[in-house]
Amino acid sequence: MDDLYQQLLDADAQDYARIERQIVTEWERSGSPAMDLLLRRGKEALEEGQPDVAAEHFTALVDHAPEFAEGYYGRASAYYLLGKTGPALDDIQQTLRLNPRHFEAMRGLATIMLELERDEDARTLYELILTINPHAIEAQEALNVLEMQLEGQAL
Numbered sequence: 001m002d003d004l005y006q007q008l009l010d011a012d013a014q015d016y017a018r019i020e021r022q023i024v025t026e027w028e029r030s031g032s033p034a035m036d037l038l039l040r041r042g043k044e045a046l047e048e049g050q051p052d053v054a055a056e057h058f059t060a061l062v063d064h065a066p067e068f069a070e071g072y073y074g075r076a077s078a079y080y081l082l083g084k085t086g087p088a089l090d091d092i093q094q095t096l097r098l099n100p101r102h103f104e105a106m107r108g109l110a111t112i113m114l115e116l117e118r119d120e121d122a123r124t125l126y127e128l129i130l131t132i133n134p135h136a137i138e139a140q141e142a143l144n145v146l147e148m149q150l151e152g153q154a155l
Helices: 002-010 016-027 033-047 051-064 069-081 085-098 103-115 119-132 137-154
Strands: none
Touching: 002 016, 002 119, 033 051, 033 069, 051 069, 069 085, 069 103, 085 103, 103 119, 103 137, 119 137
């Protein structure tokens, strides 16, 4: 993984998306076909607009593979969509404990921080994402908007 993260830092605008996908693919490898199936089912339920079903799959995944960060990340996404911010934050925290460079979990946390009007925390998270993944377009755009808003508040 260290090599992939270094490649991401060194990537040009054309290569970064491929490297980013490789990193995410590595995150999603549990080492167990059964756990990979639970992850896939949870992700499919999210894509189908069924966060309650997704939460069940991700909970089963977390129960059976408590050291697999993607289970917590998936469940955090489902909880967020269900309006369960507290449990979503708990699962993001666990995701980042297991995978401190999980820039997608950081982005989710930044989104929640913005909703909680903790703009400085969101800014710090976006900046951290960009130190790991300097081509993260969504993070850069969100940071630009946030900085303009913060500058406007300072005036």
